Every structure is written in structure tokens, then in C-alpha cells.
Amino acid sequence: MDTKILRNMSYGVYLVTSVDGDRPVGCTANSAIQITSNPATVAVSINHDNYTNGCIKKSGKFAISIMEEHSDASLIGIFGFQSSKDVDKFNGVSYEMVEGVPVFPQTNGYAVFKVTGSMETSTHTIFVGEMLDGAVTGSGTPMTYAYYHNVLKGKTAKNAPTYVEEKEDLEKVTDTDGKTKWRCTICGYIYEGDELPADFVCPICHATADQFEKVVE
Numbered sequence: 557m558d559t560k561i562l563r564n565m566s567y568g569v570y571l572v573t574s575v576d577g578d579r580p581v582g583c584t585a586n587s588a589i590q591i592t593s594n595p596a597t598v599a600v601s602i603n604h605d606n607y608t609n610g611c612i613k614k615s616g617k618f619a620i621s622i623m624e625e626h627s628d629a630s631l632i633g634i635f636g637f638q639s640s641k642d643v644d645k646f647n648g649v650s651y652e653m654v655e656g657v658p659v660f661p662q663t664n665g666y667a668v669f670k671v672t673g674s675m676e677t678s679t680h681t682i683f684v685g686e687m688l689d690g691a692v693t694g695s696g697t698p699m700t701y702a703y704y705h706n707v708l709k710g711k712t713a714k715n716a717p718t719y720v721e722e723k724e725d726l727e728k729v730t731d732t733d734g735k736t737k738w739r740c741t742i743c744g745y746i747y748e749g750d751e752l753p754a755d756f757v758c759p760i761c762h763a764t765a766d767q768f769e770k771v772v773e
Contacts, residue, residue: 567701569623571635572600573651573658574611580646580658583608584636586701588620596687598669601680607641609681612671618685619668621660624696628662629708633743633761655688664694708745708760737771746771 573582587601600620602609612618623631634645651658659666669685676682738747743761747768756765 569632569699569701569704570600571621571623571631571660571663572602572608573619573621573660574608574617575615575657576607576611576640579644580651580653581608581611581640582635582645582658583640584632585620591684596667596690597672597684598667598687599682599684601682603680607639611640612683613674613681615657616671617655617657617669617688618671618683619654619657619659619666621666622664623699624664624694625699625703625707626696627664627694627699629759630762631660631663632704632708633758633763637743637761661691661693664696664698665692666690738768739771741767741769 567586568588570585570588571582572585572588573580575581583602583606585600585602589599591597591599598620600618602612608618631649634649638645646658649660650662651660653659654666655668657668659668667690668688670688671683672686673684674681675684735748736750738749738752739745740747740758740761740763742763743758745758745760747756752765752768754765756768757763758767
């Protein structure tokens with residue numbers, strides 16, 4: 557069975573946010589779909605291990621901000637590769653509160669939902685939400701997960717619904733093409749070049765050069 561076929565399904569890149577009391581929290585997600593148009597209803601899948609999961613359950617609200625291809629990719633690293641339980645992900649990040657939930661106007665747009673139902677799987681909760689508010693705030697092309705992987709060369713977070721074993725991801729970066737590759741040990745971003753500049757900073761998670769490793773061909 558080749559689970560890679562599932563990568564050919566359409567996925568976006570989203571910042572899913574909620575609140576922990578008065579504190580904003582959030583994570584990245586790639587599985588969000590519209591269920592109905594009237595009332596406007598969306599479902600999103602969030603891993604049980606994501607701190608945001610429990611916050612959505614307690615607050616009864618969540619928001620989805622849609623990344624664009626030219627959005628600041630560091631947002632993916634900030635919200636996808638660390639936990640809101642331990643880190644204030646919103647420190648230094650521009651956001652607004654809409655219907656009591658944080659959203660990111662610097663993305664393609666956002667929508668805020670009240671939870672109207674949920675379903676538990678072995679690893680994820682599928683939250684169903686009815687839209688309370690939303691706005692288009694950008695004019696660029698919404699980022700797809702394929703763009704994130706193939707152009708930004710980003711790595712899938714372990715809590716993502718589409719995560720597969722690391723050995724499958726390695727197949728993409730160890731193909732022989734004559735180029736030396738350097739992998740970010742935090743988010744998996746790949747830099748191609750004979751030498752990694754000493755002042756290089758990962759565009760996805762802002763890791764420094766000392767946090768990169770040479771990929772062995």
C-alpha cells in the first residue's frame with residue numbers, strides 16, 4: 557500500500573487559533589474543509605497532542621487563517637514546531653482579536669467559528685464549526701501543502717494528519733542531483749549549496765546555521 561497517493565489530495569496551509577482563557581494559542585493545520593454553505597460550516601482536524609485541541613474544546617471557538625504563497629513562512633515554524641503549552645507563539649507576531657479569537661490579517665484571510673460538533677479519532681479531533689465572522693485580507697495565491705513541500709521544502713510536523721514516517725520524507729532529499737544539501741534539524745527545511753553560510757537563518761522556523769546538518773547522499 558502506497559500512502560503517498562494521499563499527498564495528491566488537495567490541502568492548504570492554515571494557522572488554527574483559539575484561546576486559553578485570555579491567552580491566545582494556535583497551531584498549524586493542513587486538513588480543513590467546507591462542509592456546508594448555509595450556514596457556512598467548516599471542519600478542521602487537530603491532533604490530540606496539540607495544546608490548541610484542548611483549548612478549542614474549552615472555549616468552543618476557533619479561527620482559521622489561510623497562508624499565502626508569499627506569506628511570512630516563519631509563521632509555519634512558529635506555530636507548527638513548538639507547543640503553546642510552553643511558548644508564547646504570539647510574542648512579536650502581529651495579530652487581531654475577532655469574536656474573541658486571534659486571527660492574522662497578514663495572511664490571505666481568516667474565518668472565525670463556533671464549535672457545533674466534533675468527532676474523535678484515534679489521534680485527532682475533528683471540530684465542526686459554524687462561521688461567525690471572516691474577511692479576505694490578502695490578494696495572493698493561497699498556499700497549498702504541495703507548495704510548502706516542493707517550493708519551501710518544508711517538513712511535515714509529527715502532529716499533522718498527513719505526517720508519514722521520516723524515512724519517506726528522506727527519499728525526496730537524498731535523490732542524487734549533484735547538489736549538497738543541508739537540513740534544518742528543527743523543521744526539516746532543505747538548503748542547497750556547497751557550503752551553508754555561517755549567518756544563514758532558516759526561513760521556516762528561524763533556526764540558525766548551527767542547527768543544520770549535512771544530508772548524506
